[in-house]
Amino acid sequence: MDWRELLNSIITNSTERDRIAAEIGVHPVTLTRWASGESSPRPHNLRQLLRALPKGPRSQLLTLLEKVSPDVVDFEIDTTSHEIPYKFIIEVLEARASIPDLLRFWSITRLVLQQALRQLDPERVGMAITVVRCMPARYGKIRSLRETVGLGTAPWGGDLEEKALLLGAESLAGHVTVSCRLEHIGDLRTNKTFLPAYQVEHEVSAVACPIMYACRVAGCLLISSTQPDYFAPEARLALVRGYANLLALAFNPEDFYDPDVFALHIMPPSHIQQAHFTGFRQRVLKLMQDSVRQERRLASNEAEQLVWQDIEEVLLNVPHQEYK
Incomplete structure (x- = not known):
């Protein structure tokens, strides 16, 4: 038996096939194509496939894959990553x-x-x-x-x-x-x-x-x-x-x-926005320096927020015909 035959025997059960496909994030038909040899999974798909299998079939599939792809030996199969530690x-x-x-x-x-x-x-x-x-x-x-x-x-x-x-x-x-x-x-x-x-x-x-x-x-x-x-x-x-x-x-x-x-506007695309971020740090620094002279010292995050608000006001007034 090669690895494709083993996969075919596993996905004969339609419920198990659908579960594995959902876990990997592919269509169930994709599993069938891998099993029949119509297509081959990418390395990251193989890792996901191995993670999705129960311990017994996973070990069998890993052994069979090692015969055709030595790189599989280096796969790190972490099956405990479904929860935040x-x-x-x-x-x-x-x-x-x-x-x-x-x-x-x-x-x-x-x-x-x-x-x-x-x-x-x-x-x-x-x-x-x-x-x-x-x-x-x-x-x-x-x-x-x-x-x-x-x-x-x-x-x-x-x-x-x-x-x-x-x-x-x-x-x-x-x-x-x-x-x-x-x-x-x-x-x-x-x-x-x-x-x-x-x-x-x-x-x-x-x-x-x-x-x-x-x-x-x-x-x-x-x-x-x-x-x-x-x-x-x-x-x-x-x-x-x-x-x-x-x-x-x-x-x-x-x-x-x-x-x-919330009343969100449509914001300009990135190439228009980037032009307004030039000198951002200098503007923040100037606000902080001015605030010291005016005896109402601003923290850096407060000064950054004020600069962002100024940029927002400018971008909200960019005509939509300039978005292209």
């Missing part, structure tokens, strides 16, 4: 209890994103993960969201904060924040979901989950992958929800808003 949850709670107010948001968000990136992209196939938070309300309404802390594996850079944008009604993050409901898109190249989405370079699939507290929302956790249907498995979506819930600990209660205060 308990020790890490305690670490976040301890950080929440001990970190000063001014450092809490940045410290906890980076802590959570680092762990989420390790767990959600263990094979480093390519992922970007970003915390998107609401811009302060003006005239009683929230008009845009802002990408803040972000981390990524190749082909994205390690720290994504310098590439942050303002997002609005045209984005998946905007839709999820307003609806207070997790959504994912399996393939942004075709996007048959009718969900709004702004596709960035290298991005193929995406998921966004609202960050909530007491039925109010502060923004969302936005994750992109280079792989199609990467967030299809329910176990992976459960992890995304879990990390979004942990991120709520980074925010203050007043950072959460009732859904009825």
